[in-house]
Amino acid sequence: MALDLDPGLAAAGNPELVKTIIEEMDGGAISFERFMEIALYHPEHGYYRKPGRIGAGGDFLTSPVIHPMFGWAVGAWCEWVWETLGRPSPFTIVEAGAGDGKLATALLDWVEGREGNFAKALKYLAIEPNSHGVDPRITWLVDAPPPVETGVVLSNELFDALPVRLFDVEDRGPVEVFVRWDGQAFVEVRGSVATIDGSPSNGRFEVNGRAAATMTNMCALIERGAVLTFDYGFPKEELWADWRRQGTLLCFYRHTAHEDPYQHIGEQDLTAHVNLSELQLAMELAGLKTFEPVNQAAFLTTLGLGSLMESVRDNLPEFFARRRAFQQLTDTAGLGRIRVIAGTRKLEDVPPGFGVDT
Ligand SMILES: C[S@@+](CC[C@H](N)C(=O)[O-])C[C@H]1O[C@@H](n2cnc3c(N)ncnc32)[C@H](O)[C@@H]1O
Numbered sequence: 001m002a003l004d005l006d007p008g009l010a011a012a013g014n015p016e017l018v019k020t021i022i023e024e025m026d027g028g029a030i031s032f033e034r035f036m037e038i039a040l041y042h043p044e045h046g047y048y049r050k051p052g053r054i055g056a057g058g059d060f061l062t063s064p065v066i067h068p069m070f071g072w073a074v075g076a077w078c079e080w081v082w083e084t085l086g087r088p089s090p091f092t093i094v095e096a097g098a099g100d101g102k103l104a105t106a107l108l109d110w111v112e113g114r115e116g117n118f119a120k121a122l123k124y125l126a127i128e129p130n131s132h133g134v135d136p137r138i139t140w141l142v143d144a145p146p147p148v149e150t151g152v153v154l155s156n157e158l159f160d161a162l163p164v165r166l167f168d169v170e171d172r173g174p175v176e177v178f179v180r181w182d183g184q185a186f187v188e189v190r191g192s193v194a195t196i197d198g199s200p201s202n203g204r205f206e207v208n209g210r211a212a213a214t215m216t217n218m219c220a221l222i223e224r225g226a227v228l229t230f231d232y233g234f235p236k237e238e239l240w241a242d243w244r245r246q247g248t249l250l251c252f253y254r255h256t257a258h259e260d261p262y263q264h265i266g267e268q269d270l271t272a273h274v275n276l277s278e279l280q281l282a283m284e285l286a287g288l289k290t291f292e293p294v295n296q297a298a299f300l301t302t303l304g305l306g307s308l309m310e311s312v313r314d315n316l317p318e319f320f321a322r323r324r325a326f327q328q329l330t331d332t333a334g335l336g337r338i339r340v341i342a343g344t345r346k347l348e349d350v351p352p353g354f355g356v357d358t
Contacts, residue, residue: 071106
């Protein structure tokens with residue numbers, strides 16, 4: 001006897017979440033941006049609500065999960081800011097989108113192992129509205145804190161996780177992509193024509209409507225110090241180059257990248273590259289001095305990440321672990337191509353890893 005094997009809504013992903021999206025559509029369509037927002041951040045069933053999404057047992061890797069070396073390097077950068085500002089106390093690091101806190105934990109371990117008073121001066125605040133970590137040395141926040149007097153504001157892969165608007169260029173111009181349920185699956189429908197300055201003349205592209213405001217808010221968190229951001233992105237001309245026909249939206253499910261946001265809904269990451277020009281401009285408008293962005297490979301190498309291998313030559317397992325991590329963190333086909341941007345406020349010197357004033 002044949003049975004009814006139809007998986008129903010589970011064919012598209014988490015059935016509870018799929019049902020929620022269909023209900024919100026109410027027979028009509030929602031923007032792709034709203035679809036992405038629900039898929040990633042629905043208060044109950046959104047992808048980032050559950051722990052364990054990042055790492056070997058999850059869907060993708062970020063630099064902090066590769067090895068604590070990444071956090072040590074960022075810690076040394078923050079220590080340089082602290083020293084350059086005359087060793088103020090307290091000195092606060094605010095990390096936006098801190099996830100489970102791996103970067104924070106590695107950084108705090110590194111600071112505790114150092115001579116000097118940096119550890120005594122340091123406070124660490126992590127803003128994470130979704131599933132967060134448990135390190136008791138970190139103050140976990142859901143919303144941004146009031147501005148701090150001196151410190152560093154950090155983020156790693158925050159901007160590329162923000163929901164984006166999608167546009168397809170037709171003869172009449174760029175039209176926004178909306179999503180509806182056809183009874184079997186989510187399908188795309190086109191909206192009306194938009195006017196977007198400098199947008200591509202063909203193909204698909206994304207607009208991240210929240211990135212600039214998020215950066216502005218991050219810059220407002222420090223009165224004196226620096227902002228340091230790591231993210232996948234390009235300057236506007238490269239992000240919106242005419243040859244990039246498919247945009248940059250990508251999905252990650254169990255360490256496999258693909259381009260279909262309408263499967264594994266609530267069980268896969270959705271990400272789009274950021275417009276670095278826009279982030280730089282937001283920093284400048286917020287009154288920060290900015291520097292030519294560099295890629296993570298160059299940044300970490302300039303900071304001296306390679307020396308961390310040499311110092312453990314006598315401990316072969318650790319030497320090989322660090323060498324493998326160094327390769328992954330600086331691989332320009334992978335994490336090494338992440339761009340690093342920095343801005344400083346009331347700090348004259350050019351920060352380590354950045355060469356040229358803009
Ligand atoms: C790709 S994950 C990166 C996590 C961590 N920084 C890492 O590198 O492993 C993006 C994180 O940003 C958080 N996030 C998204 N929107 C946010 C917002 N508006 N403010 C703060 N965090 C946010 C998500 O919950 C998620 O934990």
